[in-house]
Each structure stands twice: as structure tokens, then as C-alpha cells.
Amino acid sequence: LAASYAMAKSAEESLREEHARIRALGDNLPDSMVYQVIREQDGSMRFLHVSAGVERINGIAVAEALRDPAAIYNLIVEEDRPRLMEAENVSARDLTVFNAVVRLRRPDGALRWVQLSSTPRLLDDGRILWDGIQTDITERKHAEEKRRQSEERFRMATECTNDFVYERDMTTGQAEFFGGFDACLGYAPGEFPRTLEGWMENIHPDDMGRVMRTIGESYRKGRKYTVEYRIRKNDGTYARWRDRGIILCDETGTPVRNIGAATDITEQKRAEEILRESETNYRTFFESMTDMIVVGTQGGKILYTNTAYAKALGYNAAEFTNMHVLDLHPANMRQEAEDIFAALFRGERESCPLPLVRKDGGFLPVETRIWFGNWNGAPCIFGISKNLTQEIEAQQRFERLFRHNPALMAFSTLPERHFRDVNDAFLKTLGFSRDEIIGKSSTELGLFPNVSDQNRVAEELRDKGRISNIELQVRCKDGTFLDGLFSGEIISNQGQSYFLTVMIDVTERKAAEQKLALERQRLSNVIEGTNAGTWQWNIQTGETVFNERWAEIVGYTLEELAPISIKTWERLAHPGDLKESDELCGRHFAGELPYYDLECRMRHKNGHWVWVHDRGRVITWDKDGKPLVMFGTHNDIKERKN
Numbered sequence: 017l018a019a020s021y022a023m024a025k026s027a028e029e030s031l032r033e034e035h036a037r038i039r040a041l042g043d044n045l046p047d048s049m050v051y052q053v054i055r056e057q058d059g060s061m062r063f064l065h066v067s068a069g070v071e072r073i074n075g076i077a078v079a080e081a082l083r084d085p086a087a088i089y090n091l092i093v094e095e096d097r098p099r100l101m102e103a104e105n106v107s108a109r110d111l112t113v114f115n116a117v118v119r120l121r122r123p124d125g126a127l128r129w130v131q132l133s134s135t136p137r138l139l140d141d142g143r144i145l146w147d148g149i150q151t152d153i154t155e156r157k158h159a160e161e162k163r164r165q166s167e168e169r170f171r172m173a174t175e176c177t178n179d180f181v182y183e184r185d186m187t188t189g190q191a192e193f194f195g196g197f198d199a200c201l202g203y204a205p206g207e208f209p210r211t212l213e214g215w216m217e218n219i220h221p222d223d224m225g226r227v228m229r230t231i232g233e234s235y236r237k238g239r240k241y242t243v244e245y246r247i248r249k250n251d252g253t254y255a256r257w258r259d260r261g262i263i264l265c266d267e268t269g270t271p272v273r274n275i276g277a278a279t280d281i282t283e284q285k286r287a288e289e290i291l292r293e294s295e296t297n298y299r300t301f302f303e304s305m306t307d308m309i310v311v312g313t314q315g316g317k318i319l320y321t322n323t324a325y326a327k328a329l330g331y332n333a334a335e336f337t338n339m340h341v342l343d344l345h346p347a348n349m350r351q352e353a354e355d356i357f358a359a360l361f362r363g364e365r366e367s368c369p370l371p372l373v374r375k376d377g378g379f380l381p382v383e384t385r386i387w388f389g390n391w392n393g394a395p396c397i398f399g400i401s402k403n404l405t406q407e408i409e410a411q412q413r414f415e416r417l418f419r420h421n422p423a424l425m426a427f428s429t430l431p432e433r434h435f436r437d438v439n440d441a442f443l444k445t446l447g448f449s450r451d452e453i454i455g456k457s458s459t460e461l462g463l464f465p466n467v468s469d470q471n472r473v474a475e476e477l478r479d480k481g482r483i484s485n486i487e488l489q490v491r492c493k494d495g496t497f498l499d500g501l502f503s504g505e506i507i508s509n510q511g512q513s514y515f516l517t518v519m520i521d522v523t524e525r526k527a528a529e530q531k532l533a534l535e536r537q538r539l540s541n542v543i544e545g546t547n548a549g550t551w552q553w554n555i556q557t558g559e560t561v562f563n564e565r566w567a568e569i570v571g572y573t574l575e576e577l578a579p580i581s582i583k584t585w586e587r588l589a590h591p592g593d594l595k596e597s598d599e600l601c602g603r604h605f606a607g608e609l610p611y612y613d614l615e616c617r618m619r620h621k622n623g624h625w626v627w628v629h630d631r632g633r634v635i636t637w638d639k640d641g642k643p644l645v646m647f648g649t650h651n652d653i654k655e656r657k658n
Contacts, residue, residue, distance in 0.1 A: 044387060045067070045069065045149070045398075046366075046387055047069070047073065047151060047153075047155065048069050048073075048152070049067050049149065049150040050065070050067040050069070050148070050149050051065060051066045051148050051149070051150060052064040052145065052146065052147055053148065054139075054143055054144065055144045055146075061085045063088070064145075066078055066082060066088075069152075070088070070150075073128060074087075075091075075126070091121055091123075092118050092120050093120065096118040096119055099116065099118065104116075107134075107136050111136050111138060113133065114132065114135075114136065114146060114148065115131070115133050116131070116132045117129065117130070117131050128154045129153050129154045130153065130154075131150070131153050132148060132149075133149055133305075134147055134149070179195060179278070179279050180194065180195040180196065180197040180278045180279075180280075181276075182261075183275050184212055184215075184273065184274040184275075185272070186263070186271040189211050189213060190210060190211060190212075193208070193210065200280050201218075201249045202249045202250035202251055207250075218247050218248040219245055219246070220254055222246075226243070227245050230242075230243040231261075231274075234262070235271060240261065241261060241263075242258065242259070242260045244256065244259070244281070256280075256281050256284075256285045257280060258279045259279075260276055260277055260279075261276020261277070262275060262276065305324055307324060307401065308322065308324045308325040308328055308372075308382070308401040309321065309322045309324070309398070309399070309400050310325060310336075310344070310399045311391050311396055311397070311398055311399075312341045312396060313396055314361075314388075314395050314396065314397060316340045316341045316342060317341075318336045318340070318341060319392075321333065321336045328372070328374070329344070329375055329380070330375035331375050341397070341399070342354060344373065345370045346370075346371065346373045346379060347373075349371075353370055356368050365386075366385065366386060366387070367384060367385050368384040368386060369384075372384075382401040382402060382404055383402045383404055385399070385401075418439050419440060420439070421439055423441060423518050423521075424445055424519040424520075424521070425438065425439040425441070425516070425517065425518050426438040426516075427516055428457075428517065429512065429513075429514060429515075430514060433457050433458065433515065434455055434457050435457070435458075438453050438454075442519075445498070445521060446490065446493060446498075447494055448461075448493050452493075464490065465489055465491050465497065466489060469489075473502070477504070481505060482503075482504065483502060483505070485503055486502045486503070487500070487501055487502070488502055498523045500521060500522065501520045501522045503518050547565065547651075547652075548565065548651050549563060549565040549650035550562070550563045550566060550650075551563075551566055551585075551632070551648050551649070551650065552646070553645070555605075555643050555644060555645065556642075556644060558581050558582040560580055560581055560582050560584065561580075562577070565650075569618070569626065569650055570618050570620050570621060571620045571621030572621050588619050589618055590616060590618065592617075593617055596614060597614055600613070605634065605643045611632070611633045612633060612646070612648065613630075613631050615629050615630070615657075616628060627652075627656075629653045631648055631649055632646055632647055632648020632649065633646065633648070635647050
């Protein structure tokens with residue numbers, strides 16, 4: 017029994033060590049948490065694994081996160097949760113990679129930004145399992161990331177192995193059991209059948225043949241047997257047992273007794289299955305990561321690279337194992353790479369800014385974070401490289417957009433609000449040189465004549481983190497004033513907060529608006545002075561708009577005529593005049609007449625006819641020359657007609 021137990025423990029230890037090596041990579045990721053989360057068939061979420069990073073990033077213990085998934089989900093800032101759930105649902109529906117950037121509030125009150133990335137898998141039972149990583153990008157956003165070297169943690173699965181000794185009389189079929197046999201299977205003491213038949217009836221049908229063959233072969237060869245099988249418990253579930261025993265015979269060779277011991281290995285098998293699944297999941301996770309991971313000895317020999325590294329650099333796994341980590345960088349940067357490598361060991365650096373070199377000789381811009389740990393029990397270095405190609409291209413695009421944008425753009429430091437950079441349009445429009453602007457604030461330069469408006473903008477920026485379409489006057493260097501439409505928001509770059517502002521010069525637009533307002537006022541005065549009724553007709557829809565004077569000419573108020581449409585005019589117009597009105601409109605629409613002009617009769621509310629002078633023209637046409645909107649006036653000419 018002791019030898020068998022030692023063999024089992026050795027196998028378990030080997031399996032745990034392999035699992036621990038895989039977990040070590042996850043536990044040593046800087047500012048990251050590796051996790052496995054599963055969506056049950058009822059829609060609930062449950063974490064199967066979270067790495068030690070959960071304590072550093074979320075401020076909660078591993079045990080707490082595993083016990084209650086809400087311990088993590090409830091940290092997410094409330095307004096970010098719908099976006100997180102939408103991304104999660106899309107990933108579950110389409111089995112696509114899940115990515116989300118959200119904010120979370122730690123129990124200590126600290127606000128952190130995290131990026132969640134995971135790959136879903138559909139399990140055979142319909143549940144969905146995500147292998148993911150949560151990365152704290154707060155320091156990355158502020159370019160003040162502090163690396164922590166994760167302490168290796170090994171979580172040992174402790175199994176309780178109970179041995180149950182039994183003796184069966186092969187002639188009578190009766191059996192005796194010693195130890196916690198009944199309790200293990202959920203029975204009251206002595207309740208489980210003490211017969212050979214009772215034992216056989218509870219063995220899983222799929223295991224019965226193998227068990228009988230193993231014991232039969234042991235009897236024929238006169239040696240001990242060891243067999244694993246499932247045995248039914250009182251609640252209908254199955255326990256897994258490892259059964260070791262021997263068949264004893266009398267002097268004639270007839271089996272008379274069967275003596276043995278069974279060990280409940282249910283938890284051990286479950287742990288092994290979880291360990292195997294976790295190992296597979298970890299390998300799947302690291303191989304599916306888009307960031308490049310490399311593991312090397314402290315001497316620099318490469319031990320492991322993930323698929324992303326091979327795809328990015330063009331080498332295969334065998335080629336990597338024959339390379340030194342310094343070979344990953346360009347040859348003309350070898351000395352600089354060696355100096356950085358040495359500084360890492362002295363604790364003076366945590367990252368390497370050098371590009372990687374592809375197999376074809378091309379360079380790949382990356383940011384490589386380095387930390388120390390263990391791999392297969394030996395000290396090693398871990399490196400994770402982020403491909404910066406897109407970031408650099410985006411930065412270059414932004415620089416071009418900023419520098420050559422016709423709108424006025426500026427970067428100001430916060431909270432001082434000193435100008436850090438301005439674009440060419442800013443200098444040209446306001447008449448300053450770059451030396452006159454950089455390092456000074458708008459207050460020092462006197463750019464905003466209205467201090468109260470400036471303070472209002474500052475308060476909105478402080479409260480909301482952005483401003484949008486705010487009109488302010490700006491003073492140029494020569495003392496003239498411009499009207500500007502301002503938008504902007506607070507951004508972070510390399511640990512510094514900046515206020516990015518964009519101003520659109522709307523001086524000419526404002527002048528045009530004022531001119532238009534004067535024209536509208538002048539037109540209103542003319543209409544009021546001539547005591548004319550006005551009408552506007554949407555020719556395509558029949559919708560019309562009349563002023564109060566239009567209704568007053570025929571003795572009504574607009575409220576009395578409601579609902580108003582072109583049918584209102586047709587109902588009040590004299591039938592004998594409608595035909596001529598339609599003809600004149602048709603000629604005007606065809607371009608034969610510059611205006612529509614008609615003297616016609618309309619029925620007064622009191623029943624008599626009044627003469628009006630109806631004039632108008634189309635003011636809006638579509639691209640095909642079809643009339644859309646027509647505007648006109650009604651003048652009361654009954655005095656002239658009478």
C-alpha cells in the first residue's frame with residue numbers, strides 16, 4: 017500500500033509541477049492577470065482560474081475572485097459595464113476574440129484602466145470557456161508603468177486518500193469492509209450490500225468488463241491486481257476508485273478468498289483532469305496571444321517562443337532554440353543590446369526599446385518588457401514584446417494631421433495650461449511666432465479678452481474632461497479679434513496630461529449670420545409695412561405655412577383653419593379661379609414665367625368673396641430641376657376691385 021501510495025503521489029507531483037510551470041508564466045506577467053472564465057448554460061459566469069495578478073490589479077484575493085465572480089465584475093465602473101457586456105455577448109455569439117478596455121474601481125478607491133482580451137471556446141456541453149488576460153494599462157497610458165516582479169506561487173492540490181480494506185469469501189460471496197467504506201459512497205454504516213453481487217452491481221457498466229478481465233488474469237497468473245473503476249454512490253453519482261488486491265486459493269487451486277484495498281481517487285482524478293485541461297488551456301492561451309512572448313535562460317539561450325513570435329519574425333521553433341536573445345535585435349545594435357541586457361540584470365532597467373529583426377532582415381518596432389522568474393525549475397528571463405507598427409504609423413498620421421490641419425490646434429500642459437505645441441495654422445492665423453507661444457499660457461498672451469468665458473470653459477473641462485463647440489473670441493497679436501468655435505479634450509502622453517484644443521475660425525460665418533439676420537429683419541419689416549399675408553408651400557408634400565394676416569384677410573384665425581395644408585387654399589379659393597391658378601403655377605414651374613401672379617377671389621368667413629393679389633415664386637429646386645418649395649404673399653385688393 018505504501019509503495020502504491022508513493023507512486024500515486026509521484027505522478028500527482030509531476031503533473032502539478034508541469035501545471036506550475038505553465039502557471040508560472042501567467043503569474044509572472046507584469047501588470048496582468050491570466051484568467052479562465054466560463055459561461056454556464058443558465059448564463060451565469062464563473063472563474064475557473066485567476067492568476068496572482070488579480071490582487072495587484074483588482075485589489076482582491078485569488079480565493080475571493082474564484083468564490084464569487086461578482087467580486088471582479090462589480091469593480092467595473094457602472095457606465096463601462098454595458099460596453100463590456102456587449103463585447104462579451106458578441107464574443108459568445110460569434111466565438112470571436114473578446115477585447116474590451118474598461119475602468120475599474122478597486123476596493124481601496126483607486127481608479128484603474130484595464131484591457132481585457134480572451135479567446136472563446138465552445139465546450140461539448142454547450143458552455144463557453146474564455147482563456148483571457150486582463151492587463152493594467154493605467155501606467156501604460158501615463159507612461160509611468162512600474163513593473164513588479166511576480167512572486168512564483170504554486171498552488172498545491174491537496175488530496176485526501178482514504179483506503180478501504182475488504183475481504184470477500186469466494187465460496188459464499190459474503191464480504192467484509194473496513195474503514196469509511198459506507199460513508200465514502202454516501203451510505204449509513206453497514207447499509208452498502210456486503211456481497212460480491214452487491215459490489216458488482218454498483219460498478220459502472222462501461223468498467224465492468226475491464227475490471228473482471230483484470231481480476232481474472234490476476235487469478236490465472238497468481239499475482240496481485242490493480243484496477244481503476246467507477247462505483248455508484250447512494251445519490252446516483254459515481255466515485256472513482258483504485259482497487260488493489262489478490263485472489264487466494266486453497267491447496268486444490270480453487271479461489272477461496274479475495275483480499276484487497278480500495279482508494280477513493282475521485283478528487284485526485286478530478287484534480288488531474290483540471291490540471292490537464294488547465295495545461296491545455298494555458299498553452300492554447302499563450303499560443304493565441306497577439307503579443308510576442310519569449311522565455312530564455314539567464315545566459316540568453318532561448319527556451320520558448322509563442323506562435324506570435326514565429327509569425328512576426330519568420331523563424332520556426334527549432335530555429336529559435338538555436339538562437340540567443342541578443343540575436344533577436346539588429347546586428348548593428350548588438351552592443352547597445354548587450355548594454356541593456358546587463359542593465360536589466362543590475363535592476364537598472366525593466367524594458368528594452370530596441371526593434372526586433374525579422375528573418376528577412378526587416379526591422380519590427382516593438383516595446384519589450386522584461387522580468388525574471390523560473391521555467392522548469394530553473395532561473396530564467398521572460399520577455400513580452402508589443403508590436404508598435406500600428407502605434408507608430410498612427411503617431412505619424414496624427415503628426416501630419418496636427419501639423420498641416422487648416423484648423424487651429426494646440427497642446428497645453430495641465431494643470432499649468434502652458435502651450436507645449438501649436439500647429440502652423442495657429443501661428444499663421446494669430447500672427448505669433450513659435451518662440452512667442454511655446455511655454456506661455458493663453459492668459460500670459462492675452463488671447464481671450466473675456467475672462468469669464470475663459471473660466472467657464474476651464475470649469476467645463478475640469479468637470480467633463482472635454483469641451484465641444486464653444487464659441488469664444490480670440491485676440492490676434494495685432495489686436496484684432498476672431499470668432500472661434502472651440503472643441504477639445506484631455507489626453508495623456510508619456511505620463512503627462514495635456515489639453516488638445518481645436519479652433520475653427522468662424523469669423524466670416526458670424527459676419528454672414530449677422531448680415532442674414534439684418535436681411536430677415538428688413539424683410540419682416542417690409543411684410544409688416546405692406547400688411548401682406550404670407551404663404552410657404554412644399555410642392556411635393558402639400559404642407560403649407562401661413563401667417564396670421566393670410567387668415568385675417570378671409571376673416572379667420574390660423575387656429576380656426578387648422579389643420580392647414582394646400583387643401584386649405586383650394587377650399588377657400590373661388591372655383592373659377594383655381595384653373596387659372598394651376599395654369600400659372602405650371603408655366604412658372606416650367607420656367608415660362610419668372611413669377612406666379614394672379615388676382616383671385618377667396619370666400620370670406622362671413623360667406624362673401626374678397627379679392628386678393630396672389631404672388632410668389634419657387635425658392636428651392638432639386639438637382640433634377642423639380643420645384644420643391646414656393647413662397648408668396650396675399651394682398652387684400654377688395655377696395656381697388658370695388
